[in-house]
Amino acid sequence: MHIISQVHSRACSLIKMATVPEPKRKTCSYSFHREPLTPLIELGSLVTDDRLKSFVGRYGDILTVLKTVVDPVPLQTLLQFYDPELRCFTFQDYQLAPTLEEYSILLSIPIQHQTPFLDVPKEVDFRLIARALRLSVKEVSDSWKSSGDVVGLPLKFLLRVAREEAEKGSWEAFHAQLAVMIHGIVLFPSMPNFVDHAAISIFIGRNPVPTLLADTYYAIHSRHGKGGAIRCCLPLLFKWFMSLLPAGGPFVDTQSTLKWTQRVMSLTSYDIRWQSYRMDVRDVIVSCGGFRNVPLVGTKGCINYNPVLSLRQLGFVMSRRPLEAEVVESVYFEKRTDPAKLEQIGRAWKFVEAKDGSVLGKKFAIAMPDYTDWVKKRVETLLLPYDRMEPLQEQPPLVLADSVPAEHYKQALMENRRLREKEQDTQMELYKAKADKLHLAHQLREVQGEDASRTRGNV
Template sequence: MPDVKELRNLTSYVLDPLGFKARYGKLLPLLTTQVDEGLMSTLVQFYDPLYHCFSFPDFQLLPTLEEYAHLVGIPILDQVPFSGLESIPTSREIVDLLHIDESLIEAHMTTKGGIQGLPSDFLIAQATVYGKAMSEDAFEALFVLLIYGLVLFPNIDKFVDVNAIRIFSVLNPVPTLLGDAYFSLHLRNVKGGGVIVCCLPLLYKWFISHLPQTVAFKENKGCLRWSTRLMSLTNDDISWYDRVYDTVQIINYCGEFPNVPLLGTCGGISYNPILARRQLGFPLKDKPHNILLEGVFFQEGKDPQGLKVRMVRA
């Protein structure tokens, strides 16, 4: 988990929290979400690499585009999602985005881990200057970019990479957020361990939204471990459906794919909304055919089947 203490300090310069939420979505709550790392390290062990979901003894759960869009407060159909084929923003474009002198951008633009970006210390210092000057537009641009770079799309410590800048500038972050979550879970499974690199507060908020809301479960008087608590859950314990999705258009498939392909910042993966019908208020009438659950996965730079091009077309 990135250290977001400095970002929390910057929230004191948000002059109009309701206006901020209307413009950028529910980003501020992600800064104060206390992620239970014990729960998350247990949850990843339930990831099912065959069906790209979490499989428990009595049920399956999987994060959906619709749930992520609701949790982050940004409608899915608003803008185009990230494809990774976008050009790298020029210094001039970053200046227009962030209201900072071009000479400053050029002096601080650097490459880490093979990707260009800006150090977060530099961006935090600039945001603080604009915050103190009550220069709302300039402050918000920097502050939101920092949230994108350090919380939504974390990659390298204390560094906001060009992918975060590209997504923040014009694109809808929701499909990429979900893509990064699935990609990271799947890659960890393929490798047999490792760190999950995605927006953990969002994955955590999604999962706890389905856990039992009873006092007994929350209090855990027996001090049971998370693995025991999750293994003992049944179909009837789960908080399945939220009425907020009553009017939401559900995306079940995309283009030539029988399911939904997602492009993350490090590669692509498909997910199977048909398995989540109960979460979104629909009964699952039959067992899905394996063809519908065809698993697609590739890492950036390792894509012999040309899956990325097919996904972008979809």
């Protein structure tokens, strides 16, 4: 009788849990404005295959960022999971946070272990700007304008001179002018149709990744809970988020039948595409100077982020808990309001601490139970923004026989999935290589045909 009573009590509890809605956190509506990019995309198409390697080698893969079509719905969903205290996105049993290393690899731009952009120079050095943009000092000084509370060069002027350089075949000058426009309009947007002094200074400094990450975190953090416009490099944030989501299977198959929020809420840590092989991260910047995390200076303000939260994301085993001791120091303020703090951050970046795999631990994206439990407890405090969903794909069992530890089984499953995904990626690369080969062969035949026609015409 006692056993029956216990079973009945348990059943009632389950029914109660199923009928009482779980408390949820408040959601906000965000907007993602981007300037019309058609003129820049048209100019970008002039960087043909024979010149692309040189462009990417000097300025990074910013043309891909320029051409990235941003779907606002995934970003709108992502921002609802922002955890302002920890500077990350906290989901049901995992956390995500953009990192310096990921942004660096997505852009093909190395992170310089030196002081990044701190502030716009007080005096405008027209000679330096003219040299960087392959223009005369007079052209720069005569075209220098103000827009709102910033100064810089109008996009209309830069488009004109870039077209002129392309017509002359002055490709080095054209590349520099195209790159600075992408910096001002896409990477570091400020005013419409305007490339401001900050973007030009970052372009000249050749170390944009820390500033890009700073602007991303600052834009999200400053608008958290308020809604409104998010102004940062949206294509890069979008590419980062999409790179972690399943690229096939039920998540993709249900895109026409389930909302984005439902699809994301169906994901567990097992479904995420951890970067263990897609991004070969050997060293991770974990702190700077006296800071226990990484302080970042953006074009609008300063903020820190906590790389320790992203070790699993970068492919390392997550087992060290609790995390609170690693994320105690917060930095968040507008640049103009605290020059002393700004100077302190600048000094800290002269002493970058990067740790390699031998220190960080085994290179495999597995989370130990203590980490997963810690995240779930964090969720109880933070709450989730949407109703939970059943996983769309089969999950590994929580408990196995004593002879087969559950984490080892999960690791084997993830390794098997990793190999399948790698095979798919390799097949796509092979398909692209074959298509490129056919395209080049077609171009060669066209050139040979033109040469033959000219030869016949001269006979």
